[in-house]
Amino acid sequence: MLKISSLSKVYPTGTTALKNVSFTVEEPKVVTIIGPSGAGKSTLIRCINRLVEPTSGTIMLDDVGILALNRRDLRKVRRRMGMIFQEYNLVERLTVMENLLSGRLGYVGFWRTYRRVFPPKDVAAAFALLERVGLSGYQSTRADALSGGERQRVGISRALMQQPDLLLVDEPTASLDPKTSRQIMRILVELAHERGTPALVNMHDVGLAQSFADRVIGLRGGEIVFDGPADRVTANVLTEIYGEEDWSTTIRQVENETDKPGKGSSDGKDSLVRESLA
């Protein structure tokens, strides 16, 4: 699905953000990327859809070499990658529905964009997603009137409106409180699994990353220092990624985890709706 080979990025300032990063995402799983600030997590995510231009390396999405594309073909491949941001990045003065439909911009022409007339199936898909993320009835609310958690639900929905083959998620919960963070991660992971969409998720919260990820990649100084299943992240691994620290509290928090997604997920949707009402 996604194959990254010897990807490097040196910023014009001389900072080396990524050094020879290679990994492959074969299955529709949730991969979280952890690492200290400045390790290159954001750069890595942004290189994949070329919001940041890498210095060297290759990125293949199925059989498309992303780094060789011209602007036109880049737009086509960006349609296949949904992106979710820390600061939500909704268009503030537009309504929730308009923000969701912006996920379809890659598929509609200029006049439809100008008149904000989208194909009925897109509108139907948007209403279905709103209900799924617990925002039924919010379609005409302006984005700047929403709370953080609500905004991120809209952000997730916008990305999913693209019906992407890959989700790029940059610190989805860093601006949210712990409870909302868990709700948002739960929605994100459930939807990714439901739709069989692989997701690359940058996180700085190790506990949250471990409890929701299928696989964890650890970045340090622009290099991959760990790549493995979430349950193999031990104190030694964290020391390798972040440096010396007492990790016992972080690890215990993970071991005591009770509400992992998948465990008792039969009432997943109900709990979602309950939380959104709370």
Place this chain on the structure above:
Amino acid sequence: MMTASSLTDRGDAPQWHRIRTIENRWARHGLTALAVVYLAWSLATLDINWTRLGDGLPRAANMVLRMLPPDFSRWGLLFKGTLESVQMALAASFVGMILAVPVGICGASNLVPKPVYLAARAFLILSRTFHEIIVAIFFVKIFGFGPLAGVLTLIVASTSFISKMLAEDIENMPPGQLEAIRATGASFPQLLIYCVSPQALPRYLGVSIYRLDANIRHSTVVGIVGAGGIGQVLAASFSRYDYDFSLAILLTIVSLVFVGEFFSNWVRNQLR
């Protein structure tokens, strides 16, 4: 006991004084003295003639007396001039609004490549270099007396003003929104329509309405150098010493500006 005695011990007390912009005492006082000397010199060389100032006062009184009462008898001329000014202001604002959109977009560094940005900014600086009166004199020389020169002058001024405001407004947009819409695979025109436009539109309209209000005031001024409108009528009345008619024109301008200001405030309140 030890600490108390050491705090009151003058010899060991740490020194502190305020930090000045210019630390060197000689430089500081020298600059102050220089400024005073320059002020005295420039006042001395200006050659303010107190007798001429004294002579002017009775002339001013005479002028005021001749202004009263204002003469509205030539209301036809007055009305025509006023209408021309308003038309000039409206036309210039409208054309300026339209021209400002491409110029403003090209002047926003977060949207366009560097060369385009620099070209647009150079145009903006150039068009703002000269005061409207100077631009009006140029256009009067080129296109002759009348409202055409006035409208062109106001178009130049409105375009540069509105596009500068628009460019700055776009540059102040949170970068994340642009990034997010780009990431969906939207084209550049779609980015403008779906992301830039909703965020920048209210302020753009507000600035444009403010500019309409400003254009009404400016249209009365550019007329004085012959670029049409009520200002041209005013200049003519002054040169013929028809001071009572001049007062009538001035009163008309005052009320016109009042109405313009009121209208502009009202519209901008509605936009909020």
